[in-house]
Amino acid sequence: MSGSARRSMPSIEVVAKEAGVSTATAGRALGGYGSVSGKSREAVLAAAERLGYRANSLARSMITGLTHTLGVLVPDIENPFFSRALRGIADVAHERGWEVLLVNTDEDLSLERKALGVLTERRVDGLVVAPTDTADRDALQDVVDAGIPVVLLDRRVPGLEADTVGIDNRAAAKDATERLLALGHRSIALLTGGDEKLRPRLARTGLRGVERLGATTVGARAAGYRDALLEQGIEPRPELVSAEGFRREDAAAATTRLLGLPDPPTAILALDSLLALGVLQALRRLGLRCPADVSLVGFDDADWAEAISPPLSVVAQPVYELGAEAGRLLLDRVHGTDRRPVHRRLPTRFVERESARSVRTPTGTSL
Amino acid sequence: MSGSARRSMPSIEVVAKEAGVSTATAGRALGGYGSVSGKSREAVLAAAERLGYRANSLARSMITGLTHTLGVLVPDIENPFFSRALRGIADVAHERGWEVLLVNTDEDLSLERKALGVLTERRVDGLVVAPTDTADRDALQDVVDAGIPVVLLDRRVPGLEADTVGIDNRAAAKDATERLLALGHRSIALLTGGDEKLRPRLARTGLRGVERLGATTVGARAAGYRDALLEQGIEPRPELVSAEGFRREDAAAATTRLLGLPDPPTAILALDSLLALGVLQALRRLGLRCPADVSLVGFDDADWAEAISPPLSVVAQPVYELGAEAGRLLLDRVHGTDRRPVHRRLPTRFVERESARSVRTPTGTSL
DNA sequence: CGCTTGAGTGAGAACGTTCTCAATCGCTGA
């Protein structure tokens, strides 16, 4: 009969009795509200200490209507982007006395919808959501309608009344592409990770094509890539755009395919750190060197980017700060600030290292 | 006066009234317990749908005594080890209907203690803790005494009645060291990340020295390192053991120092993926090549380990499975299984790649 | 002296569920 049986913790009523006061007074002494005489307070605190009293936040939340909990919905916490952003959210939250309830959505729409339901039932005070690419606007709108503030991270959801935090994806991708163009590259491949619908859109030059591109993070970056090319009078070649999945192996396979083309790219822009890793792996397998044979630029300044050989040039996002800002905006709203939705675009920074260099002079061999 | 004001959601009482039944019946229909006639059930569900009813888990938890919440305490969610383990915990939890409340302790003892208090007040049903190195046994014991099951991840806390999940750190480090010895290395450095108290202990050959070493994860690995050396009749050289912090820069600095020694190591064993990264970075700066000049073996099979040049040889831990198993053990206990604490040691795997090779033959130049 | 004021206190309501218990309903079998 040793300890492990679920022991019920003493309630405030027991503490009050022990201290010889009413539950109301005990509550005031322990909760730090209302007014209590020094004598009562001491008696209550001593009794609480003796009994090992622990307040029950559930009961408190029932009354106050605040759970001091923030829900965080991310596709995959293993992805360094999201774990770093989560760190930012959590730090801001803890600093102000909030806790974080975490759910992985796995890029699965039905999981996302279900999680939103669960978090609503748990009465979280607010929600930071990095929505699935094809985000469920209605489910999110339901949450907002229920009076729960929502901040979107990294990705936007058209038509949803919510704050958003992210970067200017189009400009960042355009900048990165321009760097490669400036090095003389004319045949630049794009590894998006997104889905195959992207490729035909990219080829379409009409306004509708561009608009649709801009709707998602991946799409916006692809648009920036195209912008840069077109400004240099280079027609984007759809076969140089890969959208074959977000995993490292997908990127490796895509790289192998791209470099097997009749007119292979001399440079690759990877829209995510995991994808860049896939490229490096494929290059190794193919016996090609970076940057001597192929230049590479990645997105997100992973911790390994600086340490490997060659150090990887990247578009660095202020990932931690994105999360922290999302947390701040959310807590603002939780505290009742009623304002129009704001859209924060934090600046990116191109980190030039050694994975991209001038294209080989045309004197080069035929490989 | 548009939507954003916190709208109170309809309670079960409102739904009951709308459906023309009692709250008890409405509760049964919505909660799926007790028995309800088909007619009542339909009426209630229809009413709930009409009003957009969302159950309040707080109230439910008050009654049932279960919050369906698992607390997870990790030093740093950004560390890939913990984010992957968390993924394992969360997957198991979600699968069985539990949610995860996450707290970073930052290796800070007072934060850890505070977090344990907060999670107790939130009445989490159980706790997975990766304790700070100098874990606060009393605070953890308080939690256990309060009837909240605890599973320790990665690190052990002597004297605490709790399940633990981890690897055999001593054997894993010994194995890795033996691999380097087999390649002819006799001067092998150890990067621990731990604190400076380690070095004198390592030198002490008495039983007490070994025992103390085994108490922490870092210590156990250091002990394994020493075991391997001693078995080969090699006296460990304390100056080859670095314990200067867990960050990448710490490892880089340590590497630079080690390689500047009069009799520098020909191989390095890094006890963590971030530390290995620091070694690589330092080697680059020093203009040394891996493995031609220095061999390197790391811990944890990070996603970049296979993709970089040279691919890194590592001791791979089943990180995801460690988390998943912790989740399973915890939920077992939450479901009332009363048993003696179990200690799961999952097998590690040495992944041989290309960062370690035979020591240069003595014909070599003087550098 | 009487009135106001404010600190301190306790009884009891309230939050939104689930649980307990007794009552009712509808049907079966003797």
Add this chain to the structure above:
DNA sequence: TCAGCGATTGAGAACGTTCTCACTCAAGCG
């Protein structure tokens, strides 16, 4: 027909807090 039984139902308690309200008491003020 009637006892017996299980399914269904609702009233009200319970969970552990905070909130509302009314009350006491002593001090301050005219």
